[in-house]
Amino acid sequence: MVNNSYQPATVLLYDPDPALRHNTRSALLNIGFGDVVAIQEFNEFIEKTSTKDFDLVLADSRAVDGDPVEAVRKIRRHVIGKNPFVNVIVSLWNTTPETVTNAINSGADDVISRPMSRTHILERVGRLVRARKPFIVTPDYLGPDRRQVPRGYPQGSAMVVPNSLQAKIENRPEFAATPEAIQAAMNAVNDRKISIFTEQLIRLSSAILLLSDANDGQGDRENVIQALRQINDRLSARIKGTALTPVLSLCEGLNDLLDNIGKSGKILEEQEQELLKQIPYAIHKGCKEVQQSASLAFDIRDLSLELQSHRTLSRSSV
Structure with a gap:
C-alpha cells in the first residue's frame, strides 16, 4: 500500500x-x-x-x-x-x-x-x-x-x-538538512573532534613522561612519540584557518619538542619535561577558551616565546 x-x-x-x-x-x-x-x-x-x-x-x-x-x-x-x-x-x-x-x-x-x-x-x-x-x-x-x-x-x-x-x-x-543546519552540525562535529584530539595529546604526553625514566622503554617511547605527532598533525589540520589559528604556534612547538626528544633518545631534561606537560595542556585549554579569554592569549604568547627560546638552544647544541 x-x-x-x-x-x-x-x-x-x-x-x-x-x-x-x-x-x-x-x-x-x-x-x-x-x-x-x-x-x-x-x-x-x-x-x-x-x-x-x-x-x-x-x-x-x-x-x-x-x-x-x-x-x-x-x-x-x-x-x-x-x-x-x-x-x-x-x-x-x-x-x-x-x-x-x-x-x-x-x-x-x-x-x-x-x-x-x-x-x-x-x-x-x-x-x-x-x-x-x-x-x-x-x-x-x-x-x-x-x-x-x-x-x-x-x-x-x-x-x-x-x-x-x-x-x-x-x-x-x-x-x-538546510545548509545552515548542516554547517551548524559540522561545527559541532569539528568541536568534538578537536576536544578529543587535545585530550589525547595530554594522555600521550603523560605516557612519554612515564616512559622517559624506563631503561627498557625507548622503543615504546618512540611509538608514543609517533602517535602523539600524528594526533598533533590532525589537530593542526583541523584548526588551521579557523578562529583557533593562534593555537597553531603551540602545535608547531610541540612538534619541534618531539623532534628533539626523538633524536636524543635520552632521559628528558627538566625543561623538556616541563614543556611536555605545559604545551598539550595549553593547546587543550586554548582550543576551548582562546576566543573568550584575552588573558589566555597572553599565556599562549608567553609560552610560545619560551618555545622559541628552547628551539634556539636546541639548535645551537647540535
Missing part, C-alpha cells in the same frame, strides 16, 4: 545488478517515494552523491570499479557530497563478521542482508524516520551510536543531526 507521506522524499539507489535494481526501485516506489534515482555504474553513483541532494541513499556493497562502503565513509567525513548526515542503508550479500563490521564502521545508518523484500525495506526506512539513532563522534568515526550501554564517551557525547527524510515524511521542518 502506497504511503503518500513518502512522496516528497528522494532516494538514490545503487545496485549493479539490473534485475535487482529494478525490483528494489519498484519496491521503493510502491512504498510511496516520489523520486527514486537508480544507478548501475559506480562512477555515476559517486557523481550523483557529490552533486545532488537526496534524503536516502540505498547502496549495494558490490561494485566492479569501486568500493561503495568506502564511499559511505567519505560521505560521513564530508569528503564527497553536500550532506554528511544523509540517511544511508547498505545492503550486503556477504554477511561475514568482517564484512558487516566494515559496513557498520563506515557510518551507515543501517545494514540489511540480501535478498531483501519490500517489507524489509519499509521496516528499515520507517526506523530511520521514527527513531534514527543519534550520531557520535570519535577520532575516526562519525555515525549512529550503536552502543547498548554507553562506555568510553560522556553521556552527552551523542548528537541529533539533520534528518531530511524525517523532515519531509513527517513534515518536521526543524529536522531539515
Whole structure:
C-alpha cells in the first residue's frame, strides 16, 4: 500500500545488478517515494552523491570499479557530497563478521542482508524516520551510536543531526538538512573532534613522561612519540584557518619538542619535561577558551616565546 507521506522524499539507489535494481526501485516506489534515482555504474553513483541532494541513499556493497562502503565513509567525513548526515542503508550479500563490521564502521545508518523484500525495506526506512539513532563522534568515526550501554564517551557525547527524510515524511521542518543546519552540525562535529584530539595529546604526553625514566622503554617511547605527532598533525589540520589559528604556534612547538626528544633518545631534561606537560595542556585549554579569554592569549604568547627560546638552544647544541 502506497504511503503518500513518502512522496516528497528522494532516494538514490545503487545496485549493479539490473534485475535487482529494478525490483528494489519498484519496491521503493510502491512504498510511496516520489523520486527514486537508480544507478548501475559506480562512477555515476559517486557523481550523483557529490552533486545532488537526496534524503536516502540505498547502496549495494558490490561494485566492479569501486568500493561503495568506502564511499559511505567519505560521505560521513564530508569528503564527497553536500550532506554528511544523509540517511544511508547498505545492503550486503556477504554477511561475514568482517564484512558487516566494515559496513557498520563506515557510518551507515543501517545494514540489511540480501535478498531483501519490500517489507524489509519499509521496516528499515520507517526506523530511520521514527527513531534514527543519534550520531557520535570519535577520532575516526562519525555515525549512529550503536552502543547498548554507553562506555568510553560522556553521556552527552551523542548528537541529533539533520534528518531530511524525517523532515519531509513527517513534515518536521526543524529536522531539515538546510545548509545552515548542516554547517551548524559540522561545527559541532569539528568541536568534538578537536576536544578529543587535545585530550589525547595530554594522555600521550603523560605516557612519554612515564616512559622517559624506563631503561627498557625507548622503543615504546618512540611509538608514543609517533602517535602523539600524528594526533598533533590532525589537530593542526583541523584548526588551521579557523578562529583557533593562534593555537597553531603551540602545535608547531610541540612538534619541534618531539623532534628533539626523538633524536636524543635520552632521559628528558627538566625543561623538556616541563614543556611536555605545559604545551598539550595549553593547546587543550586554548582550543576551548582562546576566543573568550584575552588573558589566555597572553599565556599562549608567553609560552610560545619560551618555545622559541628552547628551539634556539636546541639548535645551537647540535
